Structures are given as structure tokens and as C-alpha cells.
Amino acid sequence: MKTVRKIIASQRKSLGEGQSVMSPLPNQWVDQISPFIMLDHFGPKDIPAGKPFFVPPHPHRGFEPVTILFEGKVEHKDSLGNSGSIKGGDVQWMTAGSGVIHSEGAPIDFAKTGGTVHLIQLWVNLPKRAKMSTPKYQDIPSEKIPSIKIENTTLRLIAGTFVDQTGPAETFTPILLMHGIIKAGDKLSMPIPQNYHSSIFVTKGELSTDGYEIPEQHLVWYNEDNQNIEISAIHDSEFLLMAGEPIEEPIASYGPFVMNNKAEIIEAIQDYEAGKYGTIV
Numbered sequence: 682m683k684t685v686r687k688i689i690a691s692q693r694k695s696l697g698e699g700q701s702v703m704s705p706l707p708n709q710w711v712d713q714i715s716p717f718i719m720l721d722h723f724g725p726k727d728i729p730a731g732k733p734f735f736v737p738p739h740p741h742r743g744f745e746p747v748t749i750l751f752e753g754k755v756e757h758k759d760s761l762g763n764s765g766s767i768k769g770g771d772v773q774w775m776t777a778g779s780g781v782i783h784s785e786g787a788p789i790d791f792a793k794t795g796g797t798v799h800l801i802q803l804w805v806n807l808p809k810r811a812k813m814s815t816p817k818y819q820d821i822p823s824e825k826i827p828s829i830k831i832e833n834t835t836l837r838l839i840a841g842t843f844v845d846q847t848g849p850a851e852t853f854t855p856i857l858l859m860h861g862i863i864k865a866g867d868k869l870s871m872p873i874p875q876n877y878h879s880s881i882f883v884t885k886g887e888l889s890t891d892g893y894e895i896p897e898q899h900l901v902w903y904n905e906d907n908q909n910i911e912i913s914a915i916h917d918s919e920f921l922l923m924a925g926e927p928i929e930e931p932i933a934s935y936g937p938f939v940m941n942n943k944a945e946i947i948e949a950i951q952d953y954e955a956g957k958y959g960t961i962v
């Protein structure tokens with residue numbers, strides 16, 4: 682079985698206006714687990730009626746911001762003309778590519794009633810060849826995400842191939858992304874392609890792996906020393922399994938731009954200031 686390389690606790694990151702996320706990646710010890718460059722965990726949090734959350738329009742270039750919504754509703758608008766609302770269980774997979782501007786927040790009906798919001802935002806890097814590709818938006822409803830049952834455990838396959846099933850998200854590099862739901866006392870073995878980086882983030886409960894206990898909101902990063910990740914659940918738990926072929930290229934990042942070098946970052950900022958990412962209508 683795979684051995685543990687690092688266990689990373691989340692750090693609180695302020696979003697302003699009293700909102701914050703817990704973030705294990707990046708941090709002062711680990712700048713990325715390629716191809717995954719950022720993970721923010723929001724909630725589960727009760728949002729009172731009349732106090733909607735809203736992230737105003739902002740740009741992205743050079744990577745894929747992915748929203749995995751476990752609970753609640755999020756409305757999205759972008760400069761490609763896409764708009765839509767996702768609900769608990771759905772995934773929004775955006776390819777920022779050469780540049781997109783988007784805003785996210787609670788839809789009007791949800792803002793009126795309030796409710797629980799629980800989500801992960803995951804940034805997936807793009808290889809050099811795809812950083813300036815045409816922006817794309819994949820709206821993935823939960824009905825399209827296969828649920829794989831292994832005894833009492835459910836694995837929801839968002840991207841990649843596992844056992845004999847394939848997840849709906851289209852990716853630029855080989856990725857395996859799954860949302861797991863496991864009962865206390867249950868064990869699970871997951872084969873991962875040997876060259877993939879692999880990690881698990883515990884969104885709820887507590888897991889055990891390779892003799893370590895992994896509490897809620899901790900991320901465990903594995904060595905590439907074996908094929909199988911083996912976990913057991915200490916409590917009823919949920920987790921996100923992230924695995925993928927590493928992108929062996931330099932990274933230069935600045936805020937919402939993730940490129941390969943500093944000149945490309947300067948260009949990304951200049952293009953944004955010149956209005957080249959379009960506008961939200």
C-alpha cells in the first residue's frame with residue numbers, strides 16, 4: 682500500500698466580509714501537488730436569510746477553477762456568456778485558459794431562505810500547451826456523476842477512470858477525482874496509476890491510513906511507492922481523492938493568474954487591464 686509523504690493541516694484564509702475558507706494547499710511547506718495547485722474548503726456553514734454570499738467579478742487565466750458543491754446552491758455568470766445555477770452534488774469545471782471573468786454567489790431564492798453551503802474550490806493546473814486555450818465551461822449535474830458502490834462505501838467519480846467506470850469531466854491531463862462517503866469501521870483500497878501524484882482531503886469525519894490518523898480538514902499526500910491507497914474510517918467520513926499525472930513545468934503565479942514564467946504573468950495582467958477577457962453581460 683502507499684505510504685504517507687506528508688500530512689497537511691488547513692489554514693484559515695479570509696475572503697473578507699466575515700467569510701473564510703480552510704485551505705491546506707498551497708501552504709508554507711507545499712506549493713502544489715501537481716496538477717493540483719489550490720484547495721479551499723468552505724463550510725458546511727449556515728448562511729442566514731438575507732445575508733447572501735457573493736464573489737464579485739474577477740479574472741482567471743492559465744488553469745481550471747473547479748467548484749465541487751456538496752450542499753447549497755451557487756449561481757455563476759461569466760464573460761463567455763454562461764450563466765447557471767448548481768445545487769448540492771453538482772460540479773462546475775471551468776477552463777479559464779486564455780482568460781475568463783466570472784462572478785459567483787447565492788441565487789435569489791437561496792438568498793431569501795438562507796441555508797447550508799458546503800463546497801470545495803479546487804484549482805487544477807493546465808500544461809503549457811493548454812494555458813492559452815479557448816476558455817470552456819462544464820456544468821456537471823450530480824445525475825451525470827457515476828456512484829460506485831464498494832460494500833458500504835460510495836465513490837462519486839467526477840473525473841478519470843476507476844474500476845470500469847469513467848467520470849464526466851473532460852481534463853487536459855490525466856486526472857482521477859472522486860468524492861468518497863465511507864462509514865465508521867469500513868476499509869477501502871483504491872488502485873491509483875503508479876506515476877500519479879495522489880492525495881486525500883478529509884471534508885468530514887476522520888480517516889486512518891498507513892498507521893496515521895487524518896482528522897477533518899487535513900490533507901494527506903502519498904508517496905509514489907505503490908499502487909494502492911488504503912484507508913479506513915474512524916468515524917462516518919467524507920473525502921475528496923485527488924490524483925493525477927504531474928505537470929513537470931515551471932509555475933509562475935500571481936493572484937488569479939497561473940502561468941509558466943514572469944513575462945506571461947505581466948502579459949496576463951496587461952491583457953486584463955486592456956479588457957481582453959471580455960465582460961459579464
Ligand code: MN
Nearest residue numbers: 739741746783
Ligand atoms: Mn474565481
